[in-house]
Amino acid sequence: MSAHIIDGKAFAASVRSDVAKDVQSLKQKHGITPGLAVVIVGEDPASQVYVRNKVKQTSEVGMNGFHFEYPADTQEEEVLQKVHELNNDPAVNGILVQLPLPDHMNETAIIEAISPEKDVDGFHVVNSGLLATGGKGLVPCTPLGCYLMLKDHLGDLSGKKAIVVGRSNIVGKPMAQLLLDASCTVTIAHSRTKDLPAEVAQADIVVAAVGRPEMIKGDWIKQDATVIDVGINRIPAPERGQGKHRLVGDVEYATASENAGAITPVPGGVGPMTIACLLKNTVTATYRQNDIKK
Numbered sequence: 001m002s003a004h005i006i007d008g009k010a011f012a013a014s015v016r017s018d019v020a021k022d023v024q025s026l027k028q029k030h031g032i033t034p035g036l037a038v039v040i041v042g043e044d045p046a047s048q049v050y051v052r053n054k055v056k057q058t059s060e061v062g063m064n065g066f067h068f069e070y071p072a073d074t075q076e077e078e079v080l081q082k083v084h085e086l087n088n089d090p091a092v093n094g095i096l097v098q099l100p101l102p103d104h105m106n107e108t109a110i111i112e113a114i115s116p117e118k119d120v121d122g123f124h125v126v127n128s129g130l131l132a133t134g135g136k137g138l139v140p141c142t143p144l145g146c147y148l149m150l151k152d153h154l155g156d157l158s159g160k161k162a163i164v165v166g167r168s169n170i171v172g173k174p175m176a177q178l179l180l181d182a183s184c185t186v187t188i189a190h191s192r193t194k195d196l197p198a199e200v201a202q203a204d205i206v207v208a209a210v211g212r213p214e215m216i217k218g219d220w221i222k223q224d225a226t227v228i229d230v231g232i233n234r235i236p237a238p239e240r241g242q243g244k245h246r247l248v249g250d251v252e253y254a255t256a257s258e259n260a261g262a263i264t265p266v267p268g269g270v271g272p273m274t275i276a277c278l279l280k281n282t283v284t285a286t287y288r289q290n291d292i293k294k
Helices: 008-030 045-060 076-087 107-113 125-132 141-154 172-181 196-201 253-259 271-289
Strands: 035-041 064-070 094-097 161-165 185-189 205-208 226-229 233-236 245-248
Touching: 008 045, 008 141, 008 271, 035 045, 035 076, 035 271, 045 064, 045 271, 064 076, 076 094, 076 107, 094 271, 125 172, 141 172, 141 205, 141 226, 141 271, 161 172, 161 196, 172 185, 172 205, 185 196
Parallel strands: 035 064, 035 094, 161 185, 161 205, 205 226
Antiparallel strands: 233 245
16 A cells, blocks of 8 residues: 655645734734845855745745845855844844855854844754753754644654654754654664664654665655655656756655655655745744734
């Protein structure tokens, strides 16, 4: 029996619809329009597409969008100055500096310069610390999206065995923390894990965020497990013509979907949730900055 496919596009649309209602409510009851500022440095094509989508979706839910583009050779001080201005601008509730930044810039210094209350990417060390200690910070968008999809599909996660494959600060670690907070028993695995297939085979929930195409084989997956595939990898697809590529996840989809109870596809799974959760975080930040109970 093949797995239920978790439709990230449809779920992201429902999250955006909820955000739009919150934005409408903030405007009507409090005269506040949430504002999201996006800063991009350089010409990275993937970043350009991503930022265009962010700007478009920001306006679609009724928020104000502020967009600042800088050439790749811009000095770090200039970007830090812009972040400082945005921190002090009451019209801006969320600030996002698009990564990666050019090599001559210190990414950590720029992320740490963002006010934690406006850090809608959830990367600031204060927000990481709040997540780790059960406080109310802003949670990184991709793990938040994965968590919302798991809750929507499974309901109560309490007592389930979960494995997160990947230990990055952006996905792996915060994802594990969210699952711990939901009372899962959590294993964090990575490239050095001994006998990864055996670890994966015990898990009711598998979150793959390792960045290696189809590294997690379908026959590792426990019967009826829920699989969330965060990976987006371009691999050559000669069958589509010379020089063509296709996108695959970190999980071998075709075989995994024979064992799994539910699985996210790539593309169309986790990807759409990331921007939806960015908008959700911006609304959350707006409520908190204005001391408004949702």
